[in-house]
Amino acid sequence: MYATPVLACHIATDQRPRSVRIGASQLFILKYCRGSSVPEGNVSLESGSPLENRGLRPLRIAIFGFGTVGSSVARILTESKPEGLELTHVFNRGVGRKQVDWAKGVAWSDDADAVLASDVDVVVELAGGLDPAGSWVRRALEAGKSVVTANKKLIAFHGVELERLAAAKGGHLKYGAAVAGGIPVIPGLEQGLAGDRIERMEGILNGTCNFILSQMEAGAEYGSVLREAQAKGYAEADPTEDVGGFDARAKLAILMRLALRVEVDPEEIIPRPITTVTAVDFSYARDLGCTIRQVARAQKTDGSVAATVGPMLVDLRSPMAWSRGTENMVILSGHYGGDVVFSGHGAGGHPTAVAVVSDLLALAHGSRRVEIPSAKANVAGEFEVPHYIRFLVNDRPGIVAEITGALARERINIRAIVQKAGYPQQALPFVVTVEPCKSSALQRALESMRVMDCLLEPPLDLQMLE
Ligand SMILES: NC(=O)c1ccc[n+]([C@@H]2O[C@H](COP(=O)([O-])OP(=O)(O)OC[C@H]3O[C@@H](n4cnc5c(N)ncnc54)[C@H](OP(=O)(O)O)[C@@H]3O)[C@@H](O)[C@H]2O)c1
Numbered sequence: 001m002y003a004t005p006v007l008a009c010h011i012a013t014d015q016r017p018r019s020v021r022i023g024a025s026q027l028f029i030l031k032y033c034r035g036s037s038v039p040e041g042n043v044s045l046e047s048g049s050p051l052e053n054r055g056l057r058p059l060r061i062a063i064f065g066f067g068t069v070g071s072s073v074a075r076i077l078t079e080s081k082p083e084g085l086e087l088t089h090v091f092n093r094g095v096g097r098k099q100v101d102w103a104k105g106v107a108w109s110d111d112a113d114a115v116l117a118s119d120v121d122v123v124v125e126l127a128g129g130l131d132p133a134g135s136w137v138r139r140a141l142e143a144g145k146s147v148v149t150a151n152k153k154l155i156a157f158h159g160v161e162l163e164r165l166a167a168a169k170g171g172h173l174k175y176g177a178a179v180a181g182g183i184p185v186i187p188g189l190e191q192g193l194a195g196d197r198i199e200r201m202e203g204i205l206n207g208t209c210n211f212i213l214s215q216m217e218a219g220a221e222y223g224s225v226l227r228e229a230q231a232k233g234y235a236e237a238d239p240t241e242d243v244g245g246f247d248a249r250a251k252l253a254i255l256m257r258l259a260l261r262v263e264v265d266p267e268e269i270i271p272r273p274i275t276t277v278t279a280v281d282f283s284y285a286r287d288l289g290c291t292i293r294q295v296a297r298a299q300k301t302d303g304s305v306a307a308t309v310g311p312m313l314v315d316l317r318s319p320m321a322w323s324r325g326t327e328n329m330v331i332l333s334g335h336y337g338g339d340v341v342f343s344g345h346g347a348g349g350h351p352t353a354v355a356v357v358s359d360l361l362a363l364a365h366g367s368r369r370v371e372i373p374s375a376k377a378n379v380a381g382e383f384e385v386p387h388y389i390r391f392l393v394n395d396r397p398g399i400v401a402e403i404t405g406a407l408a409r410e411r412i413n414i415r416a417i418v419q420k421a422g423y424p425q426q427a428l429p430f431v432v433t434v435e436p437c438k439s440s441a442l443q444r445a446l447e448s449m450r451v452m453d454c455l456l457e458p459p460l461d462l463q464m465l466e
Pocket of ligand 1: 131
């Protein structure tokens with residue numbers, strides 16, 4: 001399936017072009033350096049510039065939330081002075097402790113009402129969460145202002161309603177930074193891919209999980225990698241949103257609307273945590289030519305929509321396996337255009353701020369996005385894919401016969417049974433992989449195995465991406 005993907009991406013860190021094998025074809029990727037600081041230079045609006053010639057004045061911008069992303073947006077606006085954008089206000093609670101001397105001429109405020117009532121044209125919401133961010137966004141749109149946000153939760157749960165409000169009041173709502181941070185997957189869908197019919201998508205949408213799993217692939221243990229991720233600021237003190245799959249499912253719901261053109265309730269997407277994956281699974285995955293990543297996937301077949309988020313086996317030769325550390329990746333499969341791969345830095349102040357500033361520039365230049373129609377849908381479909389099932393048993397005769405019997409009753413074909421040497425009989429892990437089967441049939445088979453007295457824990461079932 002990864003025969004000829006197009007690479008639409010910012011990839012990463014060194015400058016050597018390199019080639020990577022994908023199935024039978026070869027894809028050349030130009031890697032280049034993305035420095036951590038904003039480039040010097042002033043590209044300010046000069047007399048006779050395109051915007052001035054069109055009689056457009058700079059947009060007056062208020063940033064709501066001067067944290068990691070908000071301060072990076074202010075940096076870019078202040079240092080690069082992109083044409084047509086003027087940072088006029090920063091709102092944050094207790095704003096005194098946020099004030100910086102490099103943002104000249106900016107009005108600092110801890111009064112949201114006053115900034116909303118001011119003459120700013122665009123509110124850039126970078127506080128996060130549903131409330132009060134949602135109410136600021138609504139009020140700004142009600143007042144006919146435009147809004148740019150990186151708030152995936154707000155957009156996943158209320159994006160459709162807010163877009164309608166923006167359209168009704170003559171403003172715009174842009175959220176290019178809400179999924180995959182600095183990777184232009186949303187603008188890519190709205191512009192470059194709007195002419196295709198996307199039928200399926202797979203993504204690594206959570207940098208924290210990708211960091212944890214790619215470190216585990218290299219031999220680290222879950223607990224220590226999580227602590228390292230927390231120390232580096234990649235993971236929250238309570239990592240549930242990330243490792244439980246909730247963050248990725250909000251992003252998946254946003255992408256599903258733009259790619260598959262379906263409006264789904266994010267809560268209908270059942271996330272599976274990465275916490276059940278152990279070193280044993282990486283070892284077995286390697287023997288099967290795979291590794292493990294947290295993948296968010298969705299597809300639309302004959303009007304039925306399937307979506308899920310969780311740890312999955314990915315082929316070591318597939319683009320997903322290249323994604324390491326906090327990188328994100330999205331693969332979109334179009335009916336006409338085939339596979340397109342987006343990859344790069346999915347988070348971080350500067351990469352995310354680039355996406356925010358790009359949205360602002362699109363507003364300043366009056367560029368209209370393509371209106372992508374969408375309709376409400378339930379996540380009711382099923383994937384029919386191969387699975388990896390890892391058992392942990394207290395060994396005794398007849399176990400394999402019981403497992404194969406349970407699978408056969410659901411008409412599920414076994415692909416391979418793998419048992420590595422070196423584990424104790426009393427806590428023996430082994431793996432069964434099965435040919436593509438419906439998730440519901442496999443769940444029934446696993447349910448019927450629960451009575452087996454030898455099972456030390458419920459079997460771990462992971463989809464295999466092919
Ligand atoms: N960081 C990333 O890499 C990244 C990537 C993609 C998308 N995003 C999204 O971007 C948004 C901002 O993320 P971030 O990482 O910049 O968060 P952050 O560092 O926590 O910054 C949030 C800022 O908003 C302020 N704030 C929060 N609630 C507020 C309230 N009720 N009243 C006034 N000020 C409030 C915070 O002030 P205090 O300092 O007082 O808390 C803080 O300065 C979120 O929606 C996030 O999901 C972030």
